[in-house]
Each structure stands twice: as C-alpha cells, then as structure tokens.
Amino acid sequence: MKRIFGFGRKRKGQPPSGSASLPCPAGAYELRQKDLGKLHRAAASGDLAQVRQGVKKYGTDGRAKAERTALHLACANGHVDIVMYLVENKCKLNLFDNDNRSPLMKAVQCQQEKCVAILLEHGADPNLADADGNTALHLAVLSSNTTVAGLLLEHNANIDSQNKEGYTPLILAVSEHHEEIVEFLLRKGADVHARDQCERTPLMTAASGGELNLIKVLLQYGADVSQKDTNGWRAEDYAVIHGYSSLSKQLAEYADWENTGEASMGGGARGITALGTPHRAAAAGFTLGAPAVDRGAIDDFSQGDSIR
Incomplete structure (x- = not known):
C-alpha cells in the first residue's frame, strides 16, 4: 500500500535532521529555506506583500526545487489570500x-x-493523475474528507477513476476502512462492482479485512457476492483466507439466500431479512461494530463471535 500511494518514497529536497526549515502542516512539503527563492519562500510562509513583489519581478509560474510553483507552496500551506492573488494574476x-x-x-x-x-472555481482540473495514477479524489479518500470529495464531485471529478493498481476511490476507501466516505461515494453513484487490476471488488476487499459495517453497506448498494477475481475467488474466499471463516460462511449463506430467497436458517444466516435499501435486500444478520473475528481468535459461532 505504501508503494502504491507514494507514502514510502523519499521526497527530493527533504531536509536532513537539524537543517533550517519552514513549518508545514501534515502532508505539505518539507522545505529548506536555502532551496527557495524569495517568491517561493514568501508563498510558503504566507507573506503576501513579498509575493506581490516577487510576482512583479519573476512572474507567477517560476519553479523552485522539485518543480514546485508558488501556487503549489501556497496551497500546501493553506495561504488562501496568496492562492487568490496568484489565481487572479492568471497563474x-x-x-x-x-x-x-x-x-x-x-x-x-x-x-x-x-x-x-x-482552484476548482477558477477551472483547475480535478481529473489529473499523479505519478501513482491517483487523482485528487483518491487523495481526498486517503484523508477521509467528505467535504473535499464533495467539492471535487461538484466540479466533475471522475468518481470511478482508477490509479495504476486499478483502485477506484471506492476501492481505496474500503481498503483504508473509511466507512463514512465509502457510504458517501456510494450515495454519489460510485460503482459498487468496480474492479482493480486483479479483478477484486470492493466487497472482496472488505471481506479480507472482516469489515462487517462495510460489507453491510456494500450489500445494501447491490454488491454481488457471486463475483470472482482472476483467481476465481469470491468474497467468501477472501474472508476465510484472511482468518474470518465464520464471516465466509455467512457470505456463502447470503449468496444462497440471494439465489433462492430462502437461505438456511441455521448458524450465521439466522436473522437475514429484506431491508429497505437503495438497491436490494441486505443482510441484517451482519452485526455492526468491530471487524468480524481477529485472525487468531477462536472462530466458532458458539463462542459469541461478532457474526450471529
């Protein structure tokens, strides 16, 4: 996961311990003052007067180390007045x-x-992709920020864009266990049957982590338990492979119930009923709360597991 989203990559220009650097919020560039000219230093630190002078002398789009513009630095550090000034000056x-x-x-x-x-109001493109294929919407998902995700979608961000691993924002949200943004994306029309490069669906990803809340939400939005990946595995297979055999059993019984309308009433299927959902019936028998069963725990219905 770290490799896919660039978290483990050493950033060029990252200061060594003890070097003079500018303060920055989480996720922003780590900057050494000596790597920045006057304009870029002013944009990073929020000095609008110096930015005005720098723009008159150097223009708006000059590059600092690692190809960063003044607009990159102002945006990363949240200097709204400087962002507005640069935008109004046609950067x-x-x-x-x-x-x-x-x-x-x-x-x-x-x-x-x-x-x-x-940026969006002035025409910034929300569908550009970074070196890992992630769009701005993928990055909003990583932050679990529904407000930002909503802004992007209002400005025509592609809700089902895929990064280099084939992850859509929904698949990424499931893999990161961000329940709120999973529900948000589904309400906005994200494809519940999206596939990554290995043909894994969001439901398979949720099952591999024993994520009962997410499984229930995905089923409510019509996730298909019968779908298979490139290995021929279904969501129930992912559950058992990752140590959630009782969840696997319940998914299998849910699949039977979908196919026949009358899943076995024993074990994990007890309590599965039709709910009022956006698309079709869901599994009421999935208990909400923590992940299903720890991989090392005793996986037995009689032991009071989270799946009933």
Whole structure:
C-alpha cells in the first residue's frame, strides 16, 4: 500500500535532521529555506506583500526545487489570500511538481478546503493523475474528507477513476476502512462492482479485512457476492483466507439466500431479512461494530463471535 500511494518514497529536497526549515502542516512539503527563492519562500510562509513583489519581478509560474510553483507552496500551506492573488494574476493552475501533483492535489492532500474551492472555481482540473495514477479524489479518500470529495464531485471529478493498481476511490476507501466516505461515494453513484487490476471488488476487499459495517453497506448498494477475481475467488474466499471463516460462511449463506430467497436458517444466516435499501435486500444478520473475528481468535459461532 505504501508503494502504491507514494507514502514510502523519499521526497527530493527533504531536509536532513537539524537543517533550517519552514513549518508545514501534515502532508505539505518539507522545505529548506536555502532551496527557495524569495517568491517561493514568501508563498510558503504566507507573506503576501513579498509575493506581490516577487510576482512583479519573476512572474507567477517560476519553479523552485522539485518543480514546485508558488501556487503549489501556497496551497500546501493553506495561504488562501496568496492562492487568490496568484489565481487572479492568471497563474497556471495545472502544473505538476516532481511527483506529478498539481496545486489542487496538494491542497486536497493537505486538507486545505478553501484553497480547493478557489482552484476548482477558477477551472483547475480535478481529473489529473499523479505519478501513482491517483487523482485528487483518491487523495481526498486517503484523508477521509467528505467535504473535499464533495467539492471535487461538484466540479466533475471522475468518481470511478482508477490509479495504476486499478483502485477506484471506492476501492481505496474500503481498503483504508473509511466507512463514512465509502457510504458517501456510494450515495454519489460510485460503482459498487468496480474492479482493480486483479479483478477484486470492493466487497472482496472488505471481506479480507472482516469489515462487517462495510460489507453491510456494500450489500445494501447491490454488491454481488457471486463475483470472482482472476483467481476465481469470491468474497467468501477472501474472508476465510484472511482468518474470518465464520464471516465466509455467512457470505456463502447470503449468496444462497440471494439465489433462492430462502437461505438456511441455521448458524450465521439466522436473522437475514429484506431491508429497505437503495438497491436490494441486505443482510441484517451482519452485526455492526468491530471487524468480524481477529485472525487468531477462536472462530466458532458458539463462542459469541461478532457474526450471529
């Protein structure tokens, strides 16, 4: 996961321990003052007067180390007044830094909502992809920020865009266990049957983590328990492979219930009923709460597992 989303990558220009650096919020660039000219230092630190002078002398779109523009630095650090000034002075909105991230992506990554709104209102492209194929919406999912995700979707972000691993924002949200944003994306029309490069669905990903809340939500939105990946595995197989055999049994019985309308009433299927859901019946028998059963725990219905 770290490799896929670039978290483990050493950033160019990252300061060594003890070097003079500018303060920055989580997710922002780590900067050494000596790597920045006057304009970029002013944009990073929030000095609008110096930015004005720098723009008159150097223009709006000059590059600092690692191909960062003043707009990248202002967005990452949440300096709304500087972002507005640069935008009003016709800076280029969609330039990439060395990680192929636009200023909008940096604003999203650093959860600078006002900066995100300004950029989108002035035409920043929400569907550009970084070096790992992630769009701004993928980055919003990683932050579990529904407000930013909503802004992006209002400005025509592709809700089912895929990164290099084939992860859509929904698959990513499930893999990160972000229940709120999973429900948000499904309400907004995300494809519940999306597939990654190995043909894994969101339901398979949820089953591999024993995520009962997420499984129930996905079933409510019509997830198909019969779908198979490139290995021929279903969600129930992912559950048992990862140590959730009682969950696997319940998924199998739910599949029978879907196919026949009358799943076995014993064991894990007890209590499965039709609910009022957006698409079709869901499994009331999935107990809400923590993941199903720890991998090392005794997996037996008689032991009071989370699945009843």
